[in-house]
Amino acid sequence: MTVEPQYAALRDALRTEGSGVRSFVVVRDARTVFEHYRSGDAAPDALENINSVTKSVVALAVGIALGERRFASLDTPIAEIIAEARDPALDERVRRITLRHLLTMTSGFDWNQRAIDDCVLGACDRFAGDEDRESFVLSRPLAHAPGAQFLYDTHAVQLLSLAVEAVTGQTVAEYVGAKLFAPLGIDRFEWIADEAGHTFAGRGLELRPRDMAKLGTLMLDRGNWRGTQLIDAAFIDDALSVHSEGGPPMHDARYGYLWWIAPRYVFAAGFGEQFIFVAREQRIVAAATSDNDAAHKGVRALFEEHVLGAH
Template structure:
């Protein structure tokens, strides 16, 4: 891969205004970093304005729903340690604090795998801005008991049939990890995922109840994000079981003609990815030995394409296949 050509294509796209809100890009190809770019612009920490930021390799950045993919990896680590239930196990069996919900035979049919693939069949709507209480994830964060809030949603579909984007599913998985390991989610992530990868700087926001915001609360540096992608490229790198990754990245539920959903990761022919509100992207392409990490600040912007332009028009045209 021609580093200079990559840099020139990126600079050209920025000059043309085709990468609004781009904050950082880090790309690794065949084991070495071939592009590392840091910009500047307005940023926020969830809903907290940070003003104008000049981004550097050490600047933490919201990764938003990429957090979900990290929780999926943590679940696999915890499963290998015997701390969490197997995917096929009934979900509500592991939430005995809600016996009234477990008594509903339709809810009793829910499994852990339904949470992993977001096919719970519960009524859930994240198609409105994340600044609105009409958004189910925001309503969950404001609920007195976030886990009960998720599990008692009205049943809308047969479980396992249709994927419905659901941050509540991630919250349930995170709770199982915390219950099984006896550790707060951020502490478990630090010890079992981040430190083994050399990630020393991160933040994980909590709600008013002190519980980690499992669906979107993680902040990482772009290099930290890249390290997670390299782990996926390396079949787990001895940190996440390779068998879990093979299952997690296998197509489970079709999204569209070219993409599927696995266990909290998107997947397609020759690639796996997680993405987040505002233009956050972690893209892993094993056949190309390629990892792309992008952070951006176009939060809640309809049709936000900065990350896809970086990937499709800047990076992939220069990859030696």
């Protein structure tokens, strides 16, 4: 596509030798105004591993289920939804953890985000034997009372997958595929499952960059997609409101419902600098994917300088 003049600097930055950015898509007022795919290993129709952007999609699954009255409210304790959470051997505070606590990363479990292992990344041998993932997640010690403190916890998000499955009778991948992706025209995606077949909620979704941008546009338009309300507008507003001051792995953004909130935009973020950006005032959405490693790519700076700064 022809690059509009205001995006020439962005194009040049992305073409820099050694850039770790694989794709970058910008949509303004529902029109794609910029696309970049790194020559040789990225393409518009290629699925990209979006890592923890997956969490933000799971939040939308909860919003859809809430709108369908499958959940009574976000303040419903997980013990009323997930059978494993009713185990009397658990800390009684665990039974008081609610959907809202899980959405805001304030469940209280003690976990170090830097303690990444194979079981955080996907199905693993440890949970294929006598110990199951659900019991492990629920039996971890609590560092804080539920609701008291933000602590980014990839393990805890899996409880939302169990909750959605419990009330819908479908895995999150099946439910999102039917209720969200199909109406958006997202006809290709991959999503890993855990050892018991439950959709992985902390990461593991693969999408095309253009489809990531569709999710951003849905957030921009408060859950409405081309005249159809897929998610209640009130839920989207609540999801993109500040519920905590946040913390690592993002040190300069606050937190909503599995979405990060910066001063001028909100965003979904995954390891390696996978992003969906939504700037509501400028009506701009951007999606970016990058090499799946810890190298610094400066994607947020590119968005702030060359996209927001161009308008």
